[in-house]
Amino acid sequence: MSRKLSLRTRRIHRYLGISIGIQFLFWTLGGLYFSWNNMKDVHGKTLVDKAEYNFTFEYNEPVRKLFNVIREPIKSVEAIVVHKDSLLRVATSSKNYLLKLNINQYSVKESLTESQIRDFVESRLKEKIEIKEVNYLTKENISKSHEYREKTLPVYAVTLDHPTNTKVYVHPELAKITxxxxxxxxxxxFLWMLHVMDFETRDHITNWTLRIFSVLGLATIFSGFYLFYLSSPTIRKIKKKITKDS
Incomplete structure (x- = not known):
């Protein structure tokens, strides 16, 4: 009986190993890459300063007139510096406004232009890097698996002429690097996609593929422990001694 059980367990363990061995390799490679990587570089902090520069402003007559242009309740106001411009980022329930407060220049706009986006990105770079191209992305020309996903749209994708192929995504209505x-x-x-086994959005870790492979992984581990128990000479000696003593 013990021999039959051992052979059956070995067969199960072998097929489980074949089934999930590759996934075990992906999990291990991913874990090594995640733990040995420079996360500042992964998040682009080595080239781009994503921090926002704020200032205080006076609620004077020109600013009051600018706010009067907005005909709906205001949710929040942020004073930010974008390149050489001092702006107020005003959010309402339906849209965002950018109020320009430079000396003798008070105006309301709903988004940055492509030229302003270029200037903004260049002002946030930690070193001088040329801009290769600028693309405007909306819901219509972006897929679920795109590297810019589950974030606010529309957005400008600014590609830098750099060996790292860095792209800086700037929301024109928020004047913000997202x-x-x-x-x-x-x-x-890519390794995270293989790690969580979500091949579309790459962020959904409660998917059934990952659940099934996790259970199969546990079965492989426990079958290995059981094989060790069945084939270990030490265990056999202990069992013999217990039988002899009893």
Missing amino acids: SVRNDNWRRFD
């Missing part, structure tokens, strides 16, 4: 993506991040993202 993401920085480079080759290091893309490798990280």
